[in-house]
Amino acid sequence: MMRFLYNPSAATATEHPTELPRKLSALRSIMSRDALVVGNVVGDVLDPFVKSASMKITYNKELTSGSELKPSMVATEPRVEIRGHTTRFLYTLVMVDPDAPSPSNPTKREYLHWLVTDIPETANATCGNEIVSYESPRPTAGIHRFVFVLFRQSVRQTIYAPGWRQNFSTRDFAAVYNLGDPVAAMFFNCQRENGCGGRRHELWFRNYERCISLGQHQQAAA
């Protein structure tokens, strides 16, 4: 299925306005074949949309949605290219962290990391207007998702930086500036440089397991 349709059924759209416990959204995401839905980015940050632009993000190498990167790899801003044929359209790029300060307790959802506007098609983000400068992701607790959202501007408009980075809402932002639905989105995961993938007690557990098995051997021998 080559079309990038992010709203497989009307049912998911109508369920959104009500408060769904996590389990139900998990159910929905299982049935989708799109990383943004499965990773719950559509849901936490965005509403279902149809992809209509081609965005390529490069941190040393091209980014694949859902991949895991280290803070050292994402310390400087990536190269963001918007593929196209004319320079007629202008785009706005937003980068947010919906899992700030920690995914189990996202009180600062969403934390704005980068905001660039007036990016012409076929060009790079450096050609645009950097409203909010790039802040390196430095997650302290848990594994955070970092989401890039691209909007197509209808006109060259002045967008003002919000007063603070935390508790940014991409949805409200798009509504206020009339950006409409997003045209493309990507995300990656990132945790502390020396993180252990959330398995904080694994070393202890492995050791414990080893002791148990040793104990059993001794008993068998005796």
Add this chain to the structure above:
Amino acid sequence: MASSRVMPSSSSAANSDLARQPPSMYSLGGADPPPSSASVDDPAGNLGSTTMDDLLRSFYCEAEAPPPLPAREGATGGKMAEQVAAAGRSVAGVDGSAAAGYGEMTLEDFLARAGAVREGDVRVPSSGSMQAGFGVDPVLDDRFVQQEQLLTVENPILGFGNGVEGGGAGGVGGGGRGWKRPMVDPVDKAALQRQKRMIKNRESAARSRERKQAYTVELESLVRRLEVENAGLLREQEEHYKMRLKQLMENLIPVTEMKKPPRVLRRTHSMQW
């Protein structure tokens, strides 16, 4: 940590039940908790599975009857989802305009909001029974404390953020503000901690499964895309080769039509004697 207080006793049992349902989805035939109709749980952690009933009953208005519980053994995802959605809808109905939190919300938040339903009914009598100290229903205590904590955390929220959510929680939790923290049994506290940890662990496990799956899905679609592109490019290359060959053949034809004169052997530089 905002929702650090987790409901004890009955609602925690329901909590663990709501939490337990989907794992049965993933591993059908896993040991399910034995159904029992009594709502007795001992703090040792052997939480009865019953209180799903109680929880649902408390959500629904008197007019509506709670839907029949799905059979524990064969709890299909569909039925559970229906039930949870129905519960969610009714909670949302009570909360009215506080329809924040698109999609993802932790189980604690959900049950806190569910707690908002019960709190509205019992706020007046509980403030009276506050003096009783130990006699206070621990369920109410923790909900009040939790609302308080939710409120303090959501205070700094400004700007484009979840203003509605803050407003909703503030409205409900405002009443319990000047209330002293009641004494919680150390045994209960341990049970609470365990509950809290279990929920958090489940959620983080769910999140990591999601992460893994999202990456896999993305890779699969990438593979499909690349395969198609590859097939297209190979085809194009084949066509180019054919074109080139045809061109070369056209150039050759005049040449092949020329014929060499037949060789004739002659004797030269040799002598006959």
